[in-house]
Amino acid sequence: MTKRPPQVHPQLAHPQLAHPELVHPELVHPQLARSAVQIFAANDRMNQILIERLDPAAWRAKPPGNVRSIAAIFTHLHNVRAKWVRLTAPHLKVPPQLHRARCTPQQARTGLAESAARCAEMLAEALGGNGGRVEKFCRDGWAQPWPVGPEMLCYMLAHEAHHRGQVCMLAHQLGFPLPSAVTSGLWNWEKLLKECESSGAPRRP
DSSP: OOOOOOOOOOTTHHHHHHHHGGOOOOOHHHHHHHHHHHHHHHHHHHHHHHHHOOGGGGGGGGOSSSOOOOOHHHHHHHHHHHHHHHHOTTTTTTOOOOOTTTTHHHHHHHHHHHHHHHHHHHHHHHHHSSOOSEEEEOOOOTTEEEEESSHHHHHHHHHHHHHHHHHHHHHHEEEOOHHHHHHHHOOOOHHHHHHHHHHHHHSOO
């Protein structure tokens, strides 16, 4: 029997998608920009849920070893977002930094809502393909900038998901496990996206 060669989707076979460094902003479809804004809003909703349902005693509890506290993790998420905006889209209003030693859960929720809104604006400009001012994604001062594209959103989501996993693990290790309804709810993207679509913007606490 003769084996048929594997079918490759035309978009996956496109040389510019095989080599992301060749992707030009004008090739990014506006639908991607709209989806990216909603996806990042759903991502921030997960952070808001975790802080809302976290036992207050776990916020500053000292983990074993030389690792960040839960409070420090959430302030880090916000401060890194502010850095992304400052380096990538300095024409946008850069959110003020949060202090890891003094930040309260409510201050973290408010700050994360603001930085999520700025990141949404940055993503909309970067991925809209309409000549926006965001042409490169600068994730850090030491790193080479990336041309805007789906990789930008993937990096941002991966960073936040990594630290949410740390929060869930630390809460359990510190004796404040999150309810299973909360942790399983983080996977309910349909519900999260619907909440964000109905609000039309990153949800605020």
